Amino acid sequence: MPVYEFRCQDCGRPVRLFMSFAAYDTAVPACPHCHSKNLKRRIGRIAVAKSEDARMDAMMDDSALAGLDEDDPKSIGRFMRKMSKEMGEDIGDEFNEVVDRLESGESPDSIESSMPGLGGGDSFADDF
Numbered sequence: 141m142p143v144y145e146f147r148c149q150d151c152g153r154p155v156r157l158f159m160s161f162a163a164y165d166t167a168v169p170a171c172p173h174c175h176s177k178n179l180k181r182r183i184g185r186i187a188v189a190k191s192e193d194a195r196m197d198a199m200m201d202d203s204a205l206a207g208l209d210e211d212d213p214k215s216i217g218r219f220m221r222k223m224s225k226e227m228g229e230d231i232g233d234e235f236n237e238v239v240d241r242l243e244s245g246e247s248p249d250s251i252e253s254s255m256p257g258l259g260g261g262d263s264f265a266d267d268f
């Protein structure tokens with residue numbers, strides 16, 4: 141699913157929001173920590189293939205986000221695993237590792253810093 145990364149300009153914390161692209165067009169994202177709307181967009185490092193956008197948008201219309209707590213890595217992990225199951229595809233070992241670590245309670249920032257290639261795919265391009 142699309143994951144939008146922001147940095148809160150007021151409290152300085154990273155903010156990660158799950159949104160459909162349709163929702164992002166109209167949404168006014170707010171910081172879950174201090175409720176500031178003064179967020180600056182960052183480059184997302186966890187992302188899914190763009191071809192899935194339409195299906196993601198359809199899924200986002202139901203209650204998929206109802207139980208999601210963005211401050212709880214386990215909740216994010218469960219959400220991501222549910223999404224990958226609904227897509228009916230194996231997204232990849234890297235994705236699965238991220239989900240496993242989220243579900244074990246590791247913070248997304250910690251996971252990202254330990255996986256510098258996350259979402260980049262550079263290692264595959266180098267095979268040529």
Ligand SMILES: [Zn+2]
Binds near residue numbers: 149151172174175176
């Ligand atoms: Zn904030």
